[in-house]
Amino acid sequence: MNEIIFYIFCGMCLGGALGVLMLPNYVNATMSMLVSMLGVAGLLLLLHAYFLALVMVTVYAGAVLVLFVFVAMLIGDEKDSSGWIKKCALLAVWLALGAAVAKFSPEIVSAAPARAASDAVPVLAVAKNYGLSLFTDFMLPLQTAGALLLAAITVVITIAKPNPMKRQKKEELQ
């Protein structure tokens, strides 16, 4: 049963990703990426990383994809002009990569130590663990990420603000 669910989510994930490569309309491509992200969230659920799956759905499907749809609609219905030869070539490369990796990749699973007893709560499942870890071992990365987010907000505001010099010039011309 678990395996079937894995294959469903895996198919969603890879099919959606392939849709982004292949679909000519950008809004459709964005929706296809949404399917892919939901597939990744499902895979995270199967890994018992419930918190990460939740954050994935809220941040990616809730915020990032909405931004993508917004920009795709703002920019209008520019169609992807690449011909079917390029698409077929991309698909061939994609399939060849997948086949090669599936055939030649080494078995890593044997190197992994045995899992903890199955009745124990998985360490990735509890949000409290993340909080404890973030505010003890990963304090510096956390602060750096905060600084990065602040910088990103500042940059976005600076970019989005209309240039006052330019506006003055326009008014002078009028």
Add this chain to the structure above:
Amino acid sequence: MENTLNMYLFTAFMLFATGLLGAMFKRNLIVIFMGVEMMLCGAMLAFAAFASAYGDLSGGVFAFFILTIAAAEVAVGLAIITQLFKIENTVSTKDLNTLGD
């Protein structure tokens, strides 16, 4: 399920490869950006798979950081794209080649 980790890693690799192909060969800035997002997603899935297989939280925390970085990156990138569209009236890399001339 015997090969769990390998299967997850394969999915993560294929997601990364799809994103890389998209970022390399597509002509539209938005799709290139979606490719970059998918690459980040693939890396995150690999982190989470290893963290789950080894029962170590560090991979999960790094996956969390990847989500943060992706969100910040999308905000900045899409702001640049909309601004570029306002100036050049196109988002195709075919036409945005002034630096290459």
